[in-house]
Each structure stands twice: as C-alpha cells, then as structure tokens.
Amino acid sequence: MKSHRLSLAFAIAAWAAAPFAAACQQGAQARVTAFVDVNVIPMDSDRVLAGQTVVVSGDRIVAVGPSSAVDVPNGAQRIDGAGKYLMPGLSEMHGHTPGGFASDTFREQVMFLYAANGVTTVRGMLGLPGDLELKARTNTGEVWGPTLYLAGPSFSGGSISSADQAVERVWTQKREGWDHLKIHPGLTVPQYDAMAATAAQAGIRFAGHVPADVGIRHAILMGQETFDHLDGYMEDAGGIRGPMDEARMEELFALTIDARAWVVPTMVLWEVGVIGLGDPDALAAYPEMRYWPPQDVEGWKNRLQAIQGRAGWDVEQARLHASNRTRLLGMMNEAGVGILMGTDSPQMFSVPGFSIHRELAAMDEAGMSPYEILVSGTRAVGDYFQRYDSFGTVAAGRRADLILTNSNPLDDVANIADRAGVMVRGVWKSEAEIQRGLADIAASFGN
Structure with a gap:
C-alpha cells in the first residue's frame, strides 16, 4: 500500500x-x-x-x-x-410516533416508512405511552428506523391549570427522560413563564406552538427554540386575512435570529389540515396512502370534508392565507431565519417519510434553492442537535x-x-x- x-x-x-x-x-x-x-x-x-x-x-x-x-x-x-x-x-423536525395502544408491528412499520424515504432523524412532538420504549429499540438498532428525539406529553390549556403545575410537569418530564417539552395552545403567560424558567433550570429545551396569550415576541424572549407551523408570525403581522405588515415581519425576523431560534414550517399539512385546501378524494388517492391504515385515510377525508363544509369557510380566504404563508417562508429564508424541515406527519394525508417529499416541493415554491432546502433537513438539524451527537454532513x-x-x-x-x-x-x-x-x-x- x-x-x-x-x-x-x-x-x-x-x-x-x-x-x-x-x-x-x-x-x-x-x-x-x-x-x-x-x-x-x-x-x-x-x-x-x-x-x-x-x-x-x-x-x-x-x-x-x-x-x-x-x-x-x-x-x-x-x-x-x-x-x-x-x-x-433528512430529518422530520415535527413528527409523531404511534404510541398509546399501537401494536409493536405498527410502530416498526412507521419507523420503516420514515427511514425508507431517507428520513433518518425524527423529533417527536407529542409524547405517548410506549414512546420511550420505542426510542430505546430504534436508537439502539433493534428496529431499523430514524434516530428519535422525543417530547413528553404536551403543556396546554388542558394539561396545565397553574404555574406550580407547569413547574412540576417540567421536572417530571426531565426525570422520565424526555428530550424536550412540547407547547400547545392555551397556556396563560404566568404558566408559560413558569414552564420556561424551570426548563432553563432543568436544562431541557421547549418548542412547538405559541399560546395566544403569550404571543410570538414574548415566546422568543423567553427562550422557545422552535416555532412550528410558522406559529405566531402570521398572527403578529396580520397575514391570515389580509396583506402582511412587512415592517413588523422584519422586526420579528431580527428578533428570531438574535435569539438563535428556528422555524419548522409544515407547509403542506397546514394548507390541508388547518386551512382546508385540497380535494379529499384526490388526496386519498395519493400513491403512499397504500402504506397507511385505510380507516385512518377515510377519517382524514371526513375531517377535510367537515372543514370545507363548516359555516364561514371561504375557499378564497383559504387560498390567500396559503399564499401568505408561502410568501412568509420565502421572506424568512431571504432574511436568514433558521429553517428546519418538518411536516407534522402522520396526520391529514401526510404519511411518514413520504410527506417530506411533498414538503420539499412546497419549500421550492417558496423560492428556496435546492441547497437551502437540503440544509434545512441535514446540516441545520445537526447544528440543532449538536449537544447530543454529530450528524448532518x-x-x-x-x-x-x-x-x-x-x-x-x-x-x-x-x-x-x-x-x-x-x-x-x-x-x-x-x-x-x-x-x-x-x-x-x-x-x-x-x-
């Protein structure tokens, strides 16, 4: 040699x-x-x-x-x-695992679906019974699937009724071995602040939604590390029902960058599952639906039909909202806000792993270059998780x-x-x- x-x-x-x-x-x-x-x-x-x-x-x-x-x-x-x-x-930075009463076979199938599509890291965003056991089996290689980093059961208006309860829940989840805390809507400012201060003491990060009473600006200042679904930004700058206030957006972008916070856009899921766009029959006919329980796909169809059938739903308003979200993501990317790839699968026609490929197209539509899109699912995720391991390049x-x-x-x-x-x-x-x-x-x- x-x-x-x-x-x-x-x-x-x-x-x-x-x-x-x-x-x-x-x-x-x-x-x-x-x-x-x-x-x-x-x-x-x-x-x-x-x-x-x-x-x-x-x-x-x-x-x-x-x-x-x-x-x-x-x-x-x-x-x-x-x-x-x-x-x-690639990484799914707002994903879910089949906890609760799911069978081991179904859990293993979901892990395979992620990995088969090149999704090798998943940040789970809602802890369920069985999740920590699945993490142990997957992360040690017993199950072929992505490396899992998991949130515990969420902090929400339904699970937290006082600041003291928020403090106790932080320490409980830290002891149980969850990797981060998941924030859902409904927390009051005192409850949120107690959670955030205790999380800092415990050395555990928190992420997810922005409770309406808290608002995006306060959440950034309190140390929330990711804002999923572009939560809080559209509300602050008025982009849901009309044109966005670009001056306010620029302030928010600067605040986000200074705090080294990130956004996880979940563009496709938000358009279908929240805004309500899309033809239910066409979505149910996606090729990847063959890899998901038929009763769940039928449930997704019924839910989307219910959204579209409720009083006051306006397809043109929904399209404006979706267009503003696409523009917002492009503006964030141009401003240098940290973007992490995520789809919120599995739900509403987002099959694990396959949903990433549909999200790639949405990010492309927002004006991100192929390299910028790939960074959001590889190197940027490695940067986010660098305290745990070294990956992403x-x-x-x-x-x-x-x-x-x-x-x-x-x-x-x-x-x-x-x-x-x-x-x-x-x-x-x-x-x-x-x-x-x-x-x-x-x-x-x-x-």
Whole structure:
C-alpha cells in the first residue's frame, strides 16, 4: 500500500479520538461498508465532490476522500457509487410516533416508512405511552428506523391549570427522560413563564406552538427554540386575512435570529389540515396512502370534508392565507431565519417519510434553492442537535445516516426520491430491499 493512501486503521484511530466515539459500535467487530467512486454532497457548502470513497464502520463515517487515496478494507460491503450521489439523511423536525395502544408491528412499520424515504432523524412532538420504549429499540438498532428525539406529553390549556403545575410537569418530564417539552395552545403567560424558567433550570429545551396569550415576541424572549407551523408570525403581522405588515415581519425576523431560534414550517399539512385546501378524494388517492391504515385515510377525508363544509369557510380566504404563508417562508429564508424541515406527519394525508417529499416541493415554491432546502433537513438539524451527537454532513466522525440517489438533488430536490438506497446509523438497505419492505406494509393493510 502506498503511504499516501488513507488506510482504515488510520481513519478509525482518528474517529476514536472524536468526542462522539463512545456512541459508536465496537472497533474490529463493527460492520464496515464502503461507498466506492461516488459523488459526495457533503452539505458543508453548495458543492459536489466527484470520485470519492466513503467508509463506514459501525454507526460512524470513518473516512471520506478521493477513491485514489482511500483504501476499502478487506471484507467490507462494497456499494458501487459510480454515477450516483451520496448525501446526509433528512430529518422530520415535527413528527409523531404511534404510541398509546399501537401494536409493536405498527410502530416498526412507521419507523420503516420514515427511514425508507431517507428520513433518518425524527423529533417527536407529542409524547405517548410506549414512546420511550420505542426510542430505546430504534436508537439502539433493534428496529431499523430514524434516530428519535422525543417530547413528553404536551403543556396546554388542558394539561396545565397553574404555574406550580407547569413547574412540576417540567421536572417530571426531565426525570422520565424526555428530550424536550412540547407547547400547545392555551397556556396563560404566568404558566408559560413558569414552564420556561424551570426548563432553563432543568436544562431541557421547549418548542412547538405559541399560546395566544403569550404571543410570538414574548415566546422568543423567553427562550422557545422552535416555532412550528410558522406559529405566531402570521398572527403578529396580520397575514391570515389580509396583506402582511412587512415592517413588523422584519422586526420579528431580527428578533428570531438574535435569539438563535428556528422555524419548522409544515407547509403542506397546514394548507390541508388547518386551512382546508385540497380535494379529499384526490388526496386519498395519493400513491403512499397504500402504506397507511385505510380507516385512518377515510377519517382524514371526513375531517377535510367537515372543514370545507363548516359555516364561514371561504375557499378564497383559504387560498390567500396559503399564499401568505408561502410568501412568509420565502421572506424568512431571504432574511436568514433558521429553517428546519418538518411536516407534522402522520396526520391529514401526510404519511411518514413520504410527506417530506411533498414538503420539499412546497419549500421550492417558496423560492428556496435546492441547497437551502437540503440544509434545512441535514446540516441545520445537526447544528440543532449538536449537544447530543454529530450528524448532518458527510464527514469522518459523523453518524452514518446517508441517502444514495441516482441523480443530483442539488439540481432538483425531487431527485431525493430517485433513491438507490438508505443507510441509518450504519445499516444499509438497498432500494430493492426498501421496496420489498414497503410492499409488505401495503399488504398488511390489504393493498
């Protein structure tokens, strides 16, 4: 071997010195995979590195470099990357898990749906019984699915009746092992402030909706880290029933950036499930509905028909609201507000994993470039979760969450769906394996 070539032994030595090495699988016994002669989209900048070899050992990337300089270890699984593109896995930053009375089989199916579509990280936003057990099974690799970071049961007008109760709930969820707190509407300002102050003491973050009494500006100042569904912004600047006040928007954007807060837009779900746009029969005929329980799809149809049939619903007003939301997202992106990819699946025709691809199109419609869209689901999410792990770019030491595509996503984000396979925490599944798994799920629902 020539001395200038990067050997696996050297790569593993460097990897072992990294701060996240303790989370990795054990040395010589770890599974080793090599993507050979692949085009890498590292997501550290808007670029493609041609002719690369990427070596994965256990759940970590251990080497990235020109194929002429990186050795493929003996016995490694070799994946031919010629003509293909390797990028970091995507994230669902407002997702849900099937807790409660769901069967283990259905929980595993939902995890598969996320991962099969390249969603390798999910921030769960409503804790349910069974969620922490599912997190343990998934994050350790017993179940092939995304790495989960989970909120506990939400803080809302229905669950909190006093500031003291809010304080107690924070400490309870911290002890139980939830990763963050979920905010729903209905909290009073004293209840919200007690929650926020206690969360700071406990070292646990909080995110989600903005209670009407609290308002977006106060929530930003109190340390809420994400504002999901663009919550609070439209209300503050008057974009629901008329033109937005752009001067107020600019103030809000500056406040958000200064606080290092983020937004999770969930554009598609909001248009369908809240604003009420869309044809129920056409939405129920989406191809991905075959992977979801038919009774749930029928329930979604009934709910949308109810929204459209209620007194006072105005399709033109709904379209104006949707148009303002699209414009708002574009303005946020131009201003430099941090954007995190999310869809609020599974609900209202948003099937886990598949909903991300529909959200990509909505972000494109808002004027975001392919690279900016990809950042929101990869590197930006890695930045958000950097206290827990290192991921979101293709580099040595990062968690091995990867998507291999047949065409370049930087040319068109829709190319993410043109998959050759997905790797989650170092476990690779080819597109053929993914399709077999999806067919099994469809068959379980009689499709």
